[in-house]
């Protein structure tokens with residue numbers, strides 16, 4: 352017969368991407384066999400995500416502050432903004448260590464098939480930022496796939512006549528490689544060889 | 549290109565095992581429903597990661613098995629594909645992350661009687677055939693076609709609640725990728741054209757001139773011209789596309805036509821003409837590959853139903869000249885005349901069991 356707490360834990364864990372019922376069940380039984388407190392510690396860490404994590408007022412990256420450390424830092428170039436799809440992409444660019452500007456996180460890419468249009472992305476805060484800060488260049492670093500390209504082309508159209516330089520990272524990344532998983536060297540190269548859009 | 553070794557496990561009715569296949573001609577013979585075509589399925593799957601016949605990849609897995617595995621050695625390189633719920637690929641024992649790496653190591657062209665549909669059936673089948681040929685010539689064609697279709701699906705979704713700026717963006721993408729698709733297809737047809745009439749004549753004795761023709765809105769001398777032409781066509785169709793909620797213009801609607809003495813083979817050619825025309829197209833594909841310095845494996849299913857003794861002999865001599873390794877299935881090996889026996893391996897196929905037969909009967 353079923354056991355309600357176990358069933359509920361399996362059901363909740365299998366909501367996570369990449370985790371099916373089988374994996375969720377394995378995780379739950381592993382937790383049950385772990386020292387007392389393990390599940391509670393993990394649970395607290397997860398709870399802290401809600402309420403503790405918000406979007407940065409400037410770049411929309413996740414942070415526990417009003418402004419994220421990158422936006423708050425005086426050491427970053429203010430005039431260049433690198434626009435990415437996901438917070439993980441910011442981490443990937445930071446690992447590659449070549450970029451000294453700041454970021455803007457869209458939280459997705461345009462994909463009508465998934466019901467994601469421009470309104471679902473953090474495009475308005477980007478436009479406001481460009482209007483109020485002294486930004487010289489916007490680098491479009493969305494993924495090199497159909498959706499990422501569409502998003503870049505869309506933003507390029509919006510930014511026409513705004514008086515900023517708009518560039519797209521180079522096509523050096525293999526087709527279908529997501530920024531998040533690209534290696535640091537090819538990311539630096541893609542950034543360095545960016546082209547006017 | 550030479551498949552020196554073939555190993556299978558859990559693939560349709562084939563008994564698990566390994567074959568030594570290092571010869572210019574490899575013949576699989578046996579009664580009906582024994583597994584001859586399945587042997588070609590194994591090779592085709594190894595080379596293209598797709599089934600040879602019109603079913604889905606899952607159908608390759610033997611009944612009651614979780615996974616099918618095909619391994620092979622091609623020109624000294626070890627390739628392996630394992631297909632369960634998901635697919636795993638190996639090259640020289642290492643997991644493959646980039647498909648282009650894998651496809652760099654093996655290529656194949658296949659002919660089977662059911663290909664008749666390519667000529668007779670709906671236009672989509674001819675576009676698919678041509679895309680397959682362009683892919684064999686340049687594996688990156690696959691990425692291009694996929695990107696085009698993905699953008700097309702996005703546009704179809706968008707047409708349900710159109711945002712004009714976004715439609716412009718998608719049309720720009722479609723114009724760019726679509727022009728490249730059309731250009732690659734047309735280039736492939738031009739590479740086939742000089743050979744196809746000759747092969748058709750040699751195989752059928754028919755003197756007709758064969759002209760492959762590609763009709764596209766993305767026409768032009770250069771890629772830029774093609775992109776421009778397609779872009780214009782998309783703009784012109786915009787209102788109607790929005791009204792009907794359909795993507796009406798682009799290479800997904802292009803026509804591949806084959807003319808026999810100026811008449812469309814699709815409606816005009818006899819059954820025999822269709823078959824020899826198709827075989828001629830495949831041979832032309834091999835010849836075009838040869839001109840690029842390539843020699844894909846050639847899989848020829850059910851040869852006996854195709855040609856009489858004389859024509860088979862002619863075909864074998866053409867194949868010898870092409871330098872591709874040839875895998876043939878037949879119910880009657882005596883039907884295939886003129887094989888260079890010293891360079892031919894024979895296998896009998898019985899209830900999925902492939903057994904080497906002694907050479908030179």
Ligand SMILES: Nc1ncnc2c1ncn2[C@@H]1O[C@H](COP(=O)(O)OP(=O)(O)OP(=O)(O)O)[C@@H](O)[C@H]1O
Nearest residue numbers: 560561579580581582583584585586607609610611
């Ligand atoms: N998924 C599967 N698992 C096991 N056996 C299968 C599977 N799919 C098909 N078969 C068997 O494979 C056999 C057909 O093999 P195949 O199509 O290779 O025959 P063939 O020798 O080419 O025959 P023909 O001369 O009629 O073309 C059938 O007997 C069928 O029962």
Ligand SMILES: [Mg+2]
Nearest residue numbers: 584585586850
């Ligand atoms: Mg068969």
Ligand SMILES: [Zn+2]
Nearest residue numbers: 407410419422
């Ligand atoms: Zn920030």
